[in-house]
Amino acid sequence: MNDDPAALGQALRHWRDRTSPDDLGLPRGGVRRAPGLRREELARLAGLSVDYVVRLERGRATSPSPQVLASLARALRLTETERDHLYLLAGQAPPTSGQVSPHVPPSVQRLLDQLNGSPLSVHDATWNLISWNPLWAALMGDPSPWRGRDRNIAWRHFTGRPTRVTHDPDQQDRFETALVSDLRSSAARYPRDTRLTALINDLRGVSDRFDDLWNSHTVGFHTTDRKTVHHPGLGPVAVDCDTLTVPGNDLRIAVCSAPAGTAAADRFALLNTIGTQVLG
Numbered sequence: 030m031n032d033d034p035a036a037l038g039q040a041l042r043h044w045r046d047r048t049s050p051d052d053l054g055l056p057r058g059g060v061r062r063a064p065g066l067r068r069e070e071l072a073r074l075a076g077l078s079v080d081y082v083v084r085l086e087r088g089r090a091t092s093p094s095p096q097v098l099a100s101l102a103r104a105l106r107l108t109e110t111e112r113d114h115l116y117l118l119a120g121q122a123p124p125t126s127g128q129v130s131p132h133v134p135p136s137v138q139r140l141l142d143q144l145n146g147s148p149l150s151v152h153d154a155t156w157n158l159i160s161w162n163p164l165w166a167a168l169m170g171d172p173s174p175w176r177g178r179d180r181n182i183a184w185r186h187f188t189g190r191p192t193r194v195t196h197d198p199d200q201q202d203r204f205e206t207a208l209v210s211d212l213r214s215s216a217a218r219y220p221r222d223t224r225l226t227a228l229i230n231d232l233r234g235v236s237d238r239f240d241d242l243w244n245s246h247t248v249g250f251h252t253t254d255r256k257t258v259h260h261p262g263l264g265p266v267a268v269d270c271d272t273l274t275v276p277g278n279d280l281r282i283a284v285c286s287a288p289a290g291t292a293a294a295d296r297f298a299l300l301n302t303i304g305t306q307v308l309g
Contacts (some may be wrong), residue, residue, distance in 0.1 A: 034088035037118040041086050044105040045071050052106070074104035076173055081111040083166050093119050099131040103160060106135040127221035129154045130279070137275050141282065148285040150299070154215040155280065156208065166265065167300040168285065169193055169257055182229065183208055187236040193259045204254050210243040262303070263296045
């Protein structure tokens with residue numbers, strides 16, 4: 030590994046310049062001095078401050094975390110080889126086959142971009158929230174301020190973090206059982222991932238419910254869920270949530286939907302208009 034801030038900044042500028050705003054569905058908005066993304070756009074897409082992006086590109090920020098690097102790789106649509114090069118330039122070990130990867134391949138991201146009519150979120154094999162579309166943020170609440178484990182769905186659920194989502198008792202039992210089962214399957218696939226091991230151990234220590242489900246040794250995959258989202262402006266919205274996977278990528282793509290012609294479908298359309306603002 031070679032920590033080279035100057036080379037890292039040069040690579041980031043190159044990748045930013047080659048990334049077309051059109052490919053990301055961004056408005057061109059006036060005269061652009063560079064052919065690709067503005068720093069402000071990259072910062073927004075990666076969930077970083079503009080000042081931090083500037084410092085990275087000018088070689089003044091050292092040792093960016095793996096989470097920051099993963100966000101940059103996703104925002105810049107880097108290939109797996111480019112992502113690994115980014116990590117090495119930053120002095121970090123690239124994700125290996127024995128560790129959970131948050132990488133979203135460009136081809137998968139293009140597919141997700143086509144699903145902008147449905148709220149969706151993307152998670153890694155430990156149920157860390159990687160990315161989401163504007164409609165998901167409008168429905169569930171903007172997760173941009175979440176940091177660290179607050180972005181993990183299992184941690185948020187079993188430690189009682191604030192949420193707009195409720196389940197009836199049967200739905201909650203199925204949801205919790207499926208979530209723990211999926212984490213157990215991931216633990217078997219990634220036995221060397223220390224963050225996953227620590228997450229599971231900590232969850233067992235803080236949540237009796239999680240510990241009981243873990244001790245039941247059920248194994249499976251979280252595929253479908255029905256829930257009610259209590260939106261502060263629209264009231265309760267009943268949605269179906271299906272978890273999709275892409276062959277070759279251990280990602281979970283959670284897509285919320287509602288039957289056409291229902292009140293929930295009408296509220297989705299309204300959310301597309303109002304975004305994350307709260308109606309009075």
